Amino acid sequence: MATEPRIPNDIRDLDYQDITGFVTRDDPTSHPTDTGGYADVFIGSYNKGDGERMKVRCFYNSGCFGAKLLKVAIKVFRIPLRNEKVEQYLIRETAVWSRLHHPNILRFLGLADDLGRHGVPALISPWCNNGTVMEYLKDRPLDDRFRLILGIADGVQYLHDDDVIHGNLKPSNILISHEGLPLLGGFSRSHLLNYRGFTTRPNGTCRYQAPELFEEEARYTKASDVYAFGMTCSEIWTGLPPFAGYTQDASIILQVWKGARPACSSPCSEETSLLWKLLERCWMKEPEERWPIGIVRHELGKLVETFRELEKVGRLPIFGVL
Structure with a gap:
């Protein structure tokens, strides 16, 4: 062996x-x-x-x-x-x-x-003068948020295809390049699958962590990355961090264990409704029920075409903006 x-x-x-x-x-x-x-x-x-x-x-x-x-x-x-x-x-x-x-x-x-x-x-x-993704959007609120989400998905898919677990995906670890490209950083908790020597215990930001990471003997996985991707995208799309009404980690963990997830605003645009259904597949409670990032990226690509069709008939006034 x-x-x-x-x-x-x-x-x-x-x-x-x-x-x-x-x-x-x-x-x-x-x-x-x-x-x-x-x-x-x-x-x-x-x-x-x-x-x-x-x-x-x-x-x-x-x-x-x-x-x-x-x-x-x-x-x-x-x-x-x-x-x-x-x-x-x-x-x-x-x-x-x-x-x-x-x-x-x-x-x-x-x-x-x-x-x-x-x-x-x-x-x-x-050095990225544009700062993190949320700092960038604060200065450019009309930028195409969906474009940023697609780029982040591409980065995560690249990592997973190379059997790399990011382990700490969140908006503050996504920088924006000179041309406006999202760049994944913050690899201090990342590890390579099938390599020995990566024994970092989960200790990230609770708002973006999958429920299984709060258990004993927990380990980062591709599925926990997908969960964090979904939480990160909800913040990019809405401007609000997950569980924005809670400030204490213990309260956030309790909400996660109860099955609470970011809620889609009501009423919301058709664009938001379609994206939210996809994000819900990212933050399912059981890791095996979450879509792999390759499927997530594929479905995001299909949404691009759907959004373009909706734009043609005037049902999306500004592409990529709430």
């Missing part, structure tokens, strides 16, 4: 680009631009240089990639001392993120030893 491959125990055994010395923080004295559960994010610049080693291939169309100086996000672990647990976090995130190449995935540029804390390298990715 074949043994499952295992992720390395040493970061140096991974295949990534070492860009130490080529990235600088724009303002070394500034506070973080963003903070997460265990890391801070700073803005910097990546001087790609002229050598082959430093050329960053333009995988998706982005004008900023053509310049020699690239604006980047510098993710720094917030730790008092270097320890084995933090190193494992770094190894797992690098092992997953460095292998991903898709137009709807935030690109991983490499690691920089000189920008981390206590010898733990910083993770470098392109």
Whole structure:
């Protein structure tokens, strides 16, 4: 019987680009631009240089990639001392993120030893001036939300086709590129199926977590990603987070266990009604009852054609907007 491959125990055994010395923080004295559960994010610049080693291939169309100086996000672990647990976090995130190449995935540029804390390298990715998907929509309320949902579905399908579980899908982990493309990021809780060494217990944001993740010995799965996708899309479509009336995690978990889900507004547009029926298949209580993301993406594509037909007869005044 074949043994499952295992992720390395040493970061140096991974295949990534070492860009130490080529990235600088724009303002070394500034506070973080963003903070997460265990890391801070700073803005910097990546001087790609002229050598082959430093050329960053333009995988998706982005004008900023053509310049020699690239604006980047510098993710720094917030730790008092270097320890084995933090190193494992770094190894797992690098092992997953460095292998991903898709137009709807935030690109991983490499690691920089000189920008981390206590010898733990910083993770470098392109800086997205448009911010997260909800920040983007706040500034552009008339943008085509359905287009964004399609792009997110494409990104999740790419991950699942490659047997990658995202594990922390939510609006704050979806950034918007210079051209308005949704980019999946936040791979700190992701893992590769059929690989040993990924033992992260579910510990994400309750509003987007599937009910089975609140159980003992729970593990992230493709089905739990689909649930989170459905919750994320409901927020993108309506502008309201799931269970917006609850602020405490315990209250949200109780509502999830009772079977509560985001409600479709009444009355609602025909467009919203059709989308909601699809989202309901994403957040079914039992994981095996949820559609795989490939079917979800296929059905979303069919909805595009339906919406176009409704537009032709004047039943959708503005495509993609409530």
